[in-house]
Amino acid sequence: MSTPRPVLDWLLDADPALRWQVERDLAGAPPDVWEATRARVATEGFGARLLAEQDADGQWAGGAFFPSGFFGSAESEAPGQPWVATTWVLKDLREWGVDAAVLEGTAARLATNSRWEYEDLPYWGGEVDVCINSYTLATGAWLGADVSKLAAWFPEHRLADGGWNCEAEEGDSVRSSFHSTLNAVRGMLAYERITSDTSLREARHGGEEYLLSRRLMFRASTGEPVGDFVTRFVYPNRHRYSALAALDHFRDVALLEGTPPDPRLAEAIEVVRAARQRDGTWLQTTPLPGRTWFDVDAGEGEPSRWLTLMGTRVLDWWDSSAA
Known part of the structure; x- marks a missing residue:
């Protein structure tokens, strides 16, 4: 295409x-x-603006996952959550392609100054939430922090059905989550790409198989769609799962491992294809609520450059492989 x-x-x-x-x-x-x-x-632009907001202690907005002063504030009662603290900013900068050398010294400053809001744990050790740990694993590898102990956490915390769930550590679920599993495998893939360490590949493949066995969209128990979030494409998606975000991950896997697309992706591909507008763009759905440093994409119902990039490259990858 x-x-x-x-x-x-x-x-x-x-x-x-x-x-x-x-x-x-x-x-x-x-x-x-x-x-x-x-x-x-x-x-220039988005990356430079976020870099300019870094605190002297290496953090953003004074906190690891939430901004300083969040708990007990009026903001904590609002829908969603703020996306301005350290973990979210570093995730954006990494995914936008900023050279880690630009952030020289940040890993050490965070090791000294940043603690998780959960039990005051040290930043590079991660905490109990698999999504948070996945972002920290990838970002630590990017910035050169020692995240070897955190890497070992992922195989140890896989659930029996093959994936992960952010609620499992609290004893609230024994079933994997589409959202948590995609975040986990994305973090492990980024870690492998950056470090060339393949020790997590087996665990990552297990999580990917969890999603593939459900054809990215369906419940294993009933075969029904897992939820409307699967077809609601949004950027930034933060932690949110969608068929498009999952397909973008599987494209990355194929490029790294030199493998063809799995046939079980076909139905999700057609959902992405059907969402393409006549002019070749994809529209933004409802952006996730919460404070940001600034907008990086279109408003609801408008053509999204980010989603159009992702949708186009996913379909190009699939169609060229089929050809």
Whole structure:
């Protein structure tokens, strides 16, 4: 599937955090072109704005997962949660392609100054929530922190059905969650890509099989759709699962491991294809509620550059493999 020229031009006329991925994944630009654009993320636009908000102690908004002063405040009673604290910012910067060297010293400052809101645990050791631990694993690998003990946490905390669930540690569930499992396998994949350590591959494959066995969208027990969140594509998706986010992960897996797409992805692919508008774009659904540093994508019901990038590259990957 070729990207319509007006859509490609629209995508290229974007922040460097998105533009370099468009150049690499859709426009076929040579590495020296998209790498030069990627280098600009730290000095222009979204990336530069987030970097400028870093506190002297290495954190953002004074906290690890929540901003300082959140608990007991009026904000804690509002829908959603704020997305301005350290873990969320580092996740964005990493996924936008910022060079870790730009954040030199941050890993050490967080080791000294940042503690999880849960039981005051040290930052790079993670805590009990699998989603939080997945972000920390990937970000620690990126920044050069020692996250070896955290890496060992993931195989130890897989559930019997193959995946993970953020509620399992509190004893509230023995069944895996689509959301938690996708976050876990994404974190492990990023860790492997950054470090070349394949020790988590077996556990990651187990989590991926959990999703594949359900064809990314369906309950194992009844075969019914697992929920409408699967087809509600949103960026930033933060922790939220969708068929598009899952397919983007499986594309990354295939590129790293040199494997073809699994046939069980076919139904999810058609859901993504059906959501494509006539002009070649995908629309933003309802953004997740909560305070942000600034907007990075379109409002509800508007064409989304980020979703269009993801949807296009997923379909290009699938269709080129089929061809």
